[in-house]
Amino acid sequence: xxxxxxxxxxxxxxxxxxxxxxxxxxxxxxxxxxxxxxxxxxxxxxxxxxxxxxxxxxxxxxxxxxxxxxxxxxxxxxxxxxxxxxxxxxxxxxxxxxxxxxxxxxxxxxxxxxxxxxxxxxxxxxxxxxxxxxxxxxxxxxxxxxxxxxxxxxxxxxxxxxxxxxxxxxxxxxxxxxxxxxxxxxxxxxxxxxxxxxxxxxxxxxxxxxxxxxxxxxxxxxxxxxxxxxxxxxxxxxxxxxxxxxxxxxxxxxxxxxxxxxxxxxxxxxxxxxxxxxxxxxxxxxxxxxxxxxxxxxxxxxxxxxxxxxxxxxxxxxxxxxxxxxxxxxxxxxxxxxxxxxxxxxxxxxxxxxxxxxxxxxxxxxxxxxxxxxxxxxxxxxxxxxxxxxxxxxxxxxxxxxxxxxxxxxxxxxxxxxxxxxxxxxxxxxxxxxxxxxxxxxxxxxxxxxxxxxxxxxxxx
Numbered sequence: 001x002x003x004x005x006x007x008x009x010x011x012x013x014x015x016x017x018x019x020x021x022x023x024x025x026x027x028x029x030x031x032x033x034x035x036x037x038x039x040x041x042x043x044x045x046x047x048x049x050x051x052x053x054x055x056x057x058x059x060x061x062x063x064x065x066x067x068x069x070x071x072x073x074x075x076x077x078x079x080x081x082x083x084x085x086x087x088x089x090x091x092x093x094x095x096x097x098x099x100x101x102x103x104x105x106x107x108x109x110x111x112x113x114x115x116x117x118x119x120x121x122x123x124x125x126x127x128x129x130x131x132x133x134x135x136x137x138x139x140x141x142x143x144x145x146x147x148x149x150x151x152x153x154x155x156x157x158x159x160x161x162x163x164x165x166x167x168x169x170x171x172x173x174x175x176x177x178x179x180x181x182x183x184x185x186x187x188x189x190x191x192x193x194x195x196x197x198x199x200x201x202x203x204x205x206x207x208x209x210x211x212x213x214x215x216x217x218x219x220x221x222x223x224x225x226x227x228x229x230x231x232x233x234x235x236x237x238x239x240x241x242x243x244x245x246x247x248x249x250x251x252x253x254x255x256x257x258x259x260x261x262x263x264x265x266x267x268x269x270x271x272x273x274x275x276x277x278x279x280x281x282x283x284x285x286x287x288x289x290x291x292x293x294x295x296x297x298x299x300x301x302x303x304x305x306x307x308x309x310x311x312x313x314x315x316x317x318x319x320x321x322x323x324x325x326x327x328x329x330x331x332x333x334x335x336x337x338x339x340x341x342x343x344x345x346x347x348x349x350x351x352x353x354x355x356x357x358x359x360x361x362x363x364x365x366x367x368x369x370x371x372x373x374x375x376x377x378x379x380x381x382x383x384x385x386x387x388x389x390x391x392x393x394x395x396x397x398x399x400x401x402x403x404x405x406x407x408x409x410x411x412x413x414x415x416x417x418x419x420x421x422x423x424x425x426x427x428x429x430x431x432x433x434x435x436x437x438x439x440x441x442x443x444x445x446x447x448x449x450x451x452x453x454x455x456x457x458x459x460x461x
Contacts, residue, residue, distance in 0.1 A: 002326035014110025016342030019425040040107035044099035049138040056230035098354020104341035121385035123159035139164040152310035153271035163228035176242025196220035206279030277305035294324035330460035336373035372401035406453035419448025
């Protein structure tokens with residue numbers, strides 16, 4: 001029966017092996033680190049969304065003044081200030097990307113970073129215009145990261161009511177058909193079902209679950225009233241909310257004066273639904289173990305989810321305690337960001353390498369490389385996030401981009417190690433003998449290190 005292996009723990013549930021950071025010693029330690037201080041975030045800070053909102057408020061104030069001074073020299077000067085703010089946000093976005101990478105390369109709590117990435121993808125949200133295009137990392141920092149060790153219900157509520165989620169799924173366009181605001185707006189008012197549909201289909205019950213279009217519409221009506229503004233962040237506007245009760249999956253919510261408590265109650269019920277438990281269990285098993293996980297593993301995670309009331313720490317414990325999680329063969333292909341992160345962890349570039357305002361360098365070693373590999377950072381093509389299937393990443397173009405990165409980029413960042421030592425540092429006992437031979441026979445450090453990083457063994461976890 002497969003059992004805990006510290007090197008496998010770092011590869012499969014963390015960010016790969018490091019030549020300077022000891023592997024996690026036990027499942028108990030993996031779980032204890034999750035509930036301890038978030039040292040990774042402390043070492044490599046990323047701006048909170050509340051702080052980011054200060055930028056939005058300032059930009060909005062400057063834009064109002066600029067409109068008053070349109071055509072005047074003072075107005076042109078204000079326009080320059082807006083452009084500088086946009087540039088600063090772009091530079092900071094690149095810096096936050098680097099810090100997210102360094103959390104993985106240097107952090108001792110790899111499981112936490114993997115979980116943050118998993119849940120950020122599950123609750124995908126991104127800005128579509130203006131400064132909000134740079135707000136994904138602050139959204140994750142405020143609405144995802146603090147909640148990954150609580151209940152799934154708490155996580156669902158935090159993500160659903162996050163300003164960036166409301167923006168991304170056009171919730172500000174949704175107005176109750178019989179609300180006071182609809183009466184004032186007339187034909188211009190409309191109900192938007194985007195948020196309700198994704199909450200049911202992606203965030204909780206899952207595709208194929210037993211819900212109807214009427215459930216989607218009723219939940220969308222319940223959600224009316226939720227908006228965000230740069231000045232206040234999340235806000236519930238009663239005059240936008242649909243009056244009366246809404247029924248979702250046979251349960252009635254509201255009926256009195258519209259309020260956010262009814263929305264939270266519906267989200268908690270959806271988060272604790274048996275279909276949600278199965279959906280989340282399957283996603284965790286696929287993400288961490290295999291595209292085709294052992295059904296017994298999914299059953300165990302589902303049962304623990306239901307028995308614990310969606311206590312995520314209990315679900316993680318069930319995952320790490322199950323023998324299927326420790327099968328020694330490396331299976332899942334690493335998505336591009338995870339591949340680069342594990343490479344940096346094995347190579348150990350300076351911890352401050354990405355704390356730079358040099359956008360050109362950041363683009364060359366990070367952003368453009370991820371795009372070539374098929375995973376532009378923080379830009380999935382839809383609210384369902386990035387695919388988990390290996391076939392999505394094993395493409396001719398993607399593999400060629402990984403090979404190019406492995407052969408070209410590392411020597412720009414670090415003094416390359418001896419390939420004979422590097423193959424052990426990067427893969428330990430998971431390095432097959434043919435790869436060890438290739439590392440010994442390489443004509444240069446660049447070639448040897450590149451062969452290790454580009455190898456099928458390093459590409460999987």
